[in-house]
Amino acid sequence: MSNPSHHTAAHPEHTQGSAHNSRHFWIGSILAIVLTAVPFWLVMTGVLRDMQTTAILIFALALIQIVVHVVFFLHLDTRSEGGWTLLAFLFTAVIVVLTIGGSIWVMYHLNANMMPMPADGVAQMHDMSGNH
Amino acid sequence: MSDAITETAAAAPVWHVTEEHAHEHGGSGPTILGFWIYLMSDALIFASLFAMFGVVSTSFAGGPQPRDIFDLPLVALNTAFLLASSITFGAAIPHIEQGRVGPTRAWLAITGLLGAAFVGIELYEFAHLFAEGATPQRSAFLSAFYTLVGTHGAHVTVGLIWITVMLVQVGQRGLIPENRRRLMCLSMFWHFLDIIWIGVFTFVYLFGVIR
Structure with missing residues (x-):
């Protein structure tokens, strides 16, 4: 109507x-x-x-x-396609931020925690593989 | 009871037909929204590629670093070409809406040439990097770099093919509703690629050089 x-x-x-x-x-x-x-x-x-x-x-x-x-x-505005394009855009923006931000955050800390391998630790690993 | 059933049965198709008619009248119907959803899913592909690049962007494996291999004046030129092509496509839109075939094809051709210049410079840059030994196999950083920038370049190449097809279609059939709908989708696709490039020149090239 x-x-x-x-x-x-x-x-x-x-x-x-x-x-x-x-x-x-x-x-x-x-x-x-x-x-x-x-x-x-x-x-x-x-x-x-x-x-x-x-x-x-x-x-x-x-x-x-x-x-x-x-x-x-x-x-893009609130009115185009009855607001569905804006909704899809905001949803995508959230996923993009989570994907990029989350990946970099998690992998940075993973990297930081793996990095400091003590020198004797490395030597021990070599010994172990040598003894085998 | 039976009266109510016939009433709903009769009411439903009327509502449906009106709705459908309204869509037809409104222009391209659900196509624009559907294409928008496609662009959003494409954005997610690029998000994962950006995430991967972000994670390994300092994993040089003793190989070349961004500062050594990126030629910023060349990237600035490339960026200017792509941005200019986005603007020239925008300049075609009023002509498309008012059904002027000649100016539409002219602006579309200029957009295509600028896009081709962009792809040409990118290929020149890649060839130059390969000659310096900065190949994708060299380090995780370079693998991610070529994957991200290459995927964008492939999208632009597909856009160029689409522009060529539209130049032919508009030349043969004029600005019929189908061609207008296609040009609107192409316009969204082309602007979308420029938006992805903002991320590339900022996070790959500029961040790489100042790191």
């Missing part, structure tokens, strides 16, 4: 939204160019002597740029 009226209402909005869409797109493009150029500039010139600050900064810029691309180029 409400569907047809919704559609007739949505149509003019769609056609007149063309100019708005194009402005939206160019804002996104300029933001994308700036957000790409700045991290390269930071790393290639080494303006910030501190590497850790540079790393944190380019990490933040990458996250911002991903959001800019998703919003301005993929047009």
Whole structure:
């Protein structure tokens, strides 16, 4: 019942939204160019002597740029496809963070705990394999 | 009792038909959402590749380190080509929506050429690394590097094939609804690859060099 009226209402909005869409797109493009150029500039010139600050900064810029691309180029918002694209995106974002963050976290600690093998421990292992 | 049953039986198809009609009218129906779900699953493939790279990114096995082998000006050029191709595809969208075949094909061709330049530079970079002995067999870091960057490059190559196919289809049939739907999916795919590249140039190249 409400569907047809919704559609007739949505149509003019769609056609007149063309100019708005194009402005939206160019804002996104300029933001994308700036957000790409700045991290390269930071790393290639080494303006910030501190590497850790540079790393944190380019990490933040990458996250911002991903959001800019998703919003301005993929047009993700709360309304598109009845909100299902946003839901799928958020679900994916959670899985991506868990996969990457979890893997690096677990493997870093595993690595750190395996590393300090005492020299006599190594010698003992060699002896054992030699005696066999 | 029987009245209620006939009423629900009659009501259900009416609701269904209206819904279906609304979808047809709305444009591409469920295709856009379906393609979005595909992109999200593709993002998970890249997430696992990024995770693997993150874990072994310092496992050099005495081999070359990122600082020795990565040529940042070349990567910056590559990044510029891919970002420019994303923008030129965006420039084609208003022409697609308004059914102008000529400008659509022109912007699509420019996008394709920029994408081809990206793949060309990446292949040149790989050839250069191989010549220096930085092959995938050298260390875990290099295996993960080639797997991650190579998978992205393969996606871009598939995108180039898709662009070529669309240039032919739009040339033959014009901007019919089917071709518009395909171009919208291709646009999402192409922008998605640019988003993955943000992760690659930041976490592989820039992080590698400042480490």
